[in-house]
Amino acid sequence: MSFDVASDAYDAFMGRWSRLLSAQLADLAGVESGQRVIDVGCGTGALTRELVARLGGDHVAAVDPSEPFVDAMRLRFPAVDVRHAPAEALPFPDGAFDAALAQLVVHFMADPVAGVRDMARVTRRDGVVAACVWDHDGQRGPLWDFWAAAHAIDPDVEDESERAGTREGQLAVLFDQAGLRDIESTALTVESRHETFQDWWEPFELGVGPPGAFVARLDADRRAALRAECRRRLSDGPIVVTGVAWAARGRP
Numbered sequence: 001m002s003f004d005v006a007s008d009a010y011d012a013f014m015g016r017w018s019r020l021l022s023a024q025l026a027d028l029a030g031v032e033s034g035q036r037v038i039d040v041g042c043g044t045g046a047l048t049r050e051l052v053a054r055l056g057g058d059h060v061a062a063v064d065p066s067e068p069f070v071d072a073m074r075l076r077f078p079a080v081d082v083r084h085a086p087a088e089a090l091p092f093p094d095g096a097f098d099a100a101l102a103q104l105v106v107h108f109m110a111d112p113v114a115g116v117r118d119m120a121r122v123t124r125r126d127g128v129v130a131a132c133v134w135d136h137d138g139q140r141g142p143l144w145d146f147w148a149a150a151h152a153i154d155p156d157v158e159d160e161s162e163r164a165g166t167r168e169g170q171l172a173v174l175f176d177q178a179g180l181r182d183i184e185s186t187a188l189t190v191e192s193r194h195e196t197f198q199d200w201w202e203p204f205e206l207g208v209g210p211p212g213a214f215v216a217r218l219d220a221d222r223r224a225a226l227r228a229e230c231r232r233r234l235s236d237g238p239i240v241v242t243g244v245a246w247a248a249r250g251r252p
Contacts, residue, residue: 014208017142017243018043018104020190021132022050025103028186028249029130035059035098040087040119041105045073051101052077061097063090087115095124102131104245106171107163116178120252129180132188132247136160137167142192142243146204146211149229153222160210171248180250188245196237201227 025047031037031054039048042062051060057079064070065086073082085091087102087109100119109115119129134141136159139148147159165171172185194200207216215223 014043014104016203017190017192017241018046019049020192020243021103021188021245022047024188024190025101025130025132025247026050026054028132028188028247029099029101029128031055031099031101036061036096037099037101038062038090038092038097038119038122040090040100040102040115041065041108042069042073042082043104044069045076047101047103048073048077048080052080061092063087086110088118090118090122092122094121095127096122097127098124099128099130101129104133106131106165106174107133107136107160109164112164112174113177116174116180120178120180120250123252126251128249128251129175130247130249131165131171131175132245133163133165133171134160135166135168135187135244135246136163138244140242140244141166142190142241143211145233145241146230149226149233150211150214152229153225157214158210165246168246171246175248175250180252183248183250185246185248188247190243190245192241192243194237194239194241197231197234197239199237200234200239200241201230 036059037051039062042048042064048062057077061081062073063083063085067084070082070084083091088111100123106112123129150157172183175183204211204215206212
């Protein structure tokens, strides 16, 4: 698995769905004018863009462990304080923000509890920490058709359903373990339309994340078999993909 890929590749792969989540997660966190907010695991800026629109760039910070993403973010959002760092070691002082948000990130943290705990550390008392993760375990994330097809050609493939936060209630447990209080959970739903099967399929060949890593390991014949199985499941298009993400918020 790798996120050390070109920012355009990530935009094409996960950006098409994560952009649709951003306003919902910001609403869940109660983001409003005058606040200072950090986007943890910002990727290529789907959530950052929403925060900048609400707050202005000088009220937003963003961090990511991928250097290509950080470089792209600094060009895209010159007013935002963008830094290269993991969630578990945020380079900001205690209580620096009114809210800390992590969109589709917790399940990729090396230590999810430590990551959420550091999000809480940089958030002021009575501020908000909020996060969301696709419902991979419930097979309702937007990548499930891909993983179902992958299992058809390789029953032993490791999908994302065992990662932290991917099943109902897990984010709340992680938030509790990180010391947060007043924890609330909900589900966020998005819908994305792809005019042709090729529009849906091409981003999986860009090497992004666990799906991209799986495709990259396949030889030509097995890649063709995976593509054919995905097409069988989805049709030639138009294809409408619905994705559900578990979300939680709490207070330091």
